[in-house]
Amino acid sequence: MFLLILIGSAAGYVAWSLVCLEINYKRASAMGIPLVRIPIDPLNFLWQVVEPNLWPALDFLRLPLPASTLYMRRGWFFADKAESHVRYGPIWATVTPRGIHVQVSDPEANHAIFTRRGDFVRPYHTYQLLEVYGPCISTADNANWARHRKVLAAPFNENIMNFVWNESLRQTRQMIEYWTTSESTRSFIPSVAQDTRTLSLNVLAATGFRRSVDFQGSSSGAVETEAGTFSYRDALQIVLDNVILLMVVPPRYLTNSWLPKSLLRLGKAAADFKMHMVRMLDEETSSLNRGEKGAGGIMTSFVRALDAHNKDDGSRGPKGMSVEEIFGNIFVINFAGHDTTANTLAFTMLLLAAFPEVQEWVAEEVRVVTANLDNEQWEYATLFPELKRCRAVLLETLRLFPPIMNLPKISNEQPQTLTVEGRTVVVPPVTWIYPCIIAAQTNSQHWPDPLAWKPSRWIKGGEETQPETLITPAKATYFPWSDGPQNCPGVRFSQVEFVAVLACLLRKHRLQAQTLPGESGEKLRERIMGVVEDCDAQMLLRMKDPNRIRLDCVRAKES
Numbered sequence: 001m002f003l004l005i006l007i008g009s010a011a012g013y014v015a016w017s018l019v020c021l022e023i024n025y026k027r028a029s030a031m032g033i034p035l036v037r038i039p040i041d042p043l044n045f046l047w048q049v050v051e052p053n054l055w056p057a058l059d060f061l062r063l064p065l066p067a068s069t070l071y072m073r074r075g076w077f078f079a080d081k082a083e084s085h086v087r088y089g090p091i092w093a094t095v096t097p098r099g100i101h102v103q104v105s106d107p108e109a110n111h112a113i114f115t116r117r118g119d120f121v122r123p124y125h126t127y128q129l130l131e132v133y134g135p136c137i138s139t140a141d142n143a144n145w146a147r148h149r150k151v152l153a154a155p156f157n158e159n160i161m162n163f164v165w166n167e168s169l170r171q172t173r174q175m176i177e178y179w180t181t182s183e184s185t186r187s188f189i190p191s192v193a194q195d196t197r198t199l200s201l202n203v204l205a206a207t208g209f210r211r212s213v214d215f216q217g218s219s220s221g222a223v224e225t226e227a228g229t230f231s232y233r234d235a236l237q238i239v240l241d242n243v244i245l246l247m248v249v250p251p252r253y254l255t256n257s258w259l260p261k262s263l264l265r266l267g268k269a270a271a272d273f274k275m276h277m278v279r280m281l282d283e284e285t286s287s288l289n290r291g292e293k294g295a296g297g298i299m300t301s302f303v304r305a306l307d308a309h310n311k312d313d314g315s316r317g318p319k320g321m322s323v324e325e326i327f328g329n330i331f332v333i334n335f336a337g338h339d340t341t342a343n344t345l346a347f348t349m350l351l352l353a354a355f356p357e358v359q360e361w362v363a364e365e366v367r368v369v370t371a372n373l374d375n376e377q378w379e380y381a382t383l384f385p386e387l388k389r390c391r392a393v394l395l396e397t398l399r400l401f402p403p404i405m406n407l408p409k410i411s412n413e414q415p416q417t418l419t420v421e422g423r424t425v426v427v428p429p430v431t432w433i434y435p436c437i438i439a440a441q442t443n444s445q446h447w448p449d450p451l452a453w454k455p456s457r458w459i460k461g462g463e464e465t466q467p468e469t470l471i472t473p474a475k476a477t478y479f480p481w482s483d484g485p486q487n488c489p490g491v492r493f494s495q496v497e498f499v500a501v502l503a504c505l506l507r508k509h510r511l512q513a514q515t516l517p518g519e520s521g522e523k524l525r526e527r528i529m530g531v532v533e534d535c536d537a538q539m540l541l542r543m544k545d546p547n548r549i550r551l552d553c554v555r556a557k558e559s
């Protein structure tokens with residue numbers, strides 16, 4: 001009987017799904033764009049849980065699945081690049097029983113989507129899981145978003161960039177020291193990707209929240225202090241390493257003594273991180289109350305916002321930021337700023353090892369720009385603008401490996417028009433629409449030889465009379481930091497950090513990949529690229545196992 005009910009329910013669900021699929025297909029047909037039916041919506045929660053383990057099994061069985069099942073895989077954009085957009089055109093849609101997902105790579109349409117943020121709304125309600133410590137910019141509705149953004153954007157100024165630069169140099173020098181002298185890196189660097197994560201976290205902690213620590217290589221782990229608490233940095237590292245779990249299980253449920261040790265450790269780190277935030281807020285508030293300048297940086301901006309919030313009589317909507325919102329935003333800045341930059345650095349380290357000639361090309365610039373300068377003379381204001389090849393490496397890595405590959409939006413309650421190649425498309429109300437970063441950035445119309453990693457494509461000039469300059473891509477053909485008013489506030493931060501790391505590393509050192517017995521240079525490059533291309537996208541795009549390539553950091557011959 002039970003089995004019958006189960007089979008009946010499943011059959012009913014399938015039938016209902018098919019009806020919904022056809023209703024949505026009819027609705028989508030009105031747009032007059034190519035449509036692809038897929039039977040399960042990628043946003044279906046159960047599917048999201050099952051899917052990562054299902055595909056390896058199906059792939060192993062080599063079942064002849066329809067080509068459209070590609071769009072049911074998480075992170076399909078990476079494997080697809082611009083292929084589907086070449087096949088179907090610059091705007092097309094997948095239709096599922098749950099809804100319509102419009103995919104866009106047309107520059108004009110994408111530009112319109114980014115600028116009309118009231119018409120194409122960020123799906124903030126789907127980001128609620130990010131509220132691990134409180135409401136934040138990513139979960140704010142359209143009415144509250146500008147209030148969050150004003151407070152958050154203010155401290156990302158040139159003073160802070162100077163600090164980012166200096167701290168990134170300090171961390172990189174320590175990382176090189178670890179890579180070249182530590183006992184644990186004698187045969188090879190155990191985990192370059194882990195080390196770039198550490199570096200990026202240390203820069204973020206020091207810059208934003210004035211919690212400066214020395215670099216520690218991947219061979220040493222987080223430790224509790226004598227008082228039994230994790231440091232700010234270690235607590236944050238553990239929290240970010242387990243962020244998916246924390247989004248599903250709130251930290252307060254991770255304190256029961258019957259839980260396994262690993263979960264209790266996570267619960268402790270999550271609680272300690274909150275304690276550090278409370279302490280930072282108290283310290284900063286007291287110092288501002290004493291009439292002092294405060295530590296500067298993001299916390300100072302937050303305390304001023306808290307002051308505005310407390311003085312607000314609520315008559316004209318909320319002002320400033322509440323304590324919960326401050327904690328929520330501290331978390332989200334760390335979340336958004338950490339792995340994005342760290343993953344980009346990790347991709348770059350392997351790509352540089354695959355292309356030693358690019359290392360020499362960048363090193364040539366670094367040598368010229370920093371000639372006769374001691375470490376203390378590496379100044380942000382003079383060096384950063386000159387290190388164009390370093391920036392070109394960042395831009396090219398983000399072109400092919402953007403941490404966020406598409407940017408979901410939802411049309412509001414009204415039908416919205418978009419112009420695509422001179423034709424008007426009417427997007428139905430409340431429809432998912434995705435400006436597709438990776439498709440736009442790998443489209444051969446705008447990017448010749450689009451799949452090749454060639455940092456030099458970003459540089460023009462360089463002849464005797466004309467200094468080298470960076471090219472500006474055509475509008476909305478390149479947007480790894482998003483575009484329009486809701487773009488990434490950390491653009492400059494990540495650029496400054498990246499350029500400092502790369503210049504400091506290549507000034508006197510090179511990365512070398514260890515060859516296998518009998519392996520030629522060409523085969524080694526192919527093997528590295530195999531690892532670089534073997535990615536997943538649980539949260540952000542990242543290599544599945546970068547440690548498969550053994551890297552050494554060696555002194556450059558002419559340094």
Ligand code: HEM
Pocket residue numbers: 122137138149152204332333336337338340341344398402403404407480481482486487488489490491493494
């Ligand atoms: C290579 C590095 C980075 C890339 C590629 C990147 C990319 C992005 C993208 C695409 C978005 C928009 C997401 C959306 O619309 O849903 C975003 C938002 C954001 N990023 Fe970044 N980011 C990077 C580094 C950083 C850094 C270093 C920070 C902070 C220190 C940061 C802080 C943020 C914040 C707070 C938001 C949310 C902004 C808002 O909602 O208005 N990002 N980032």
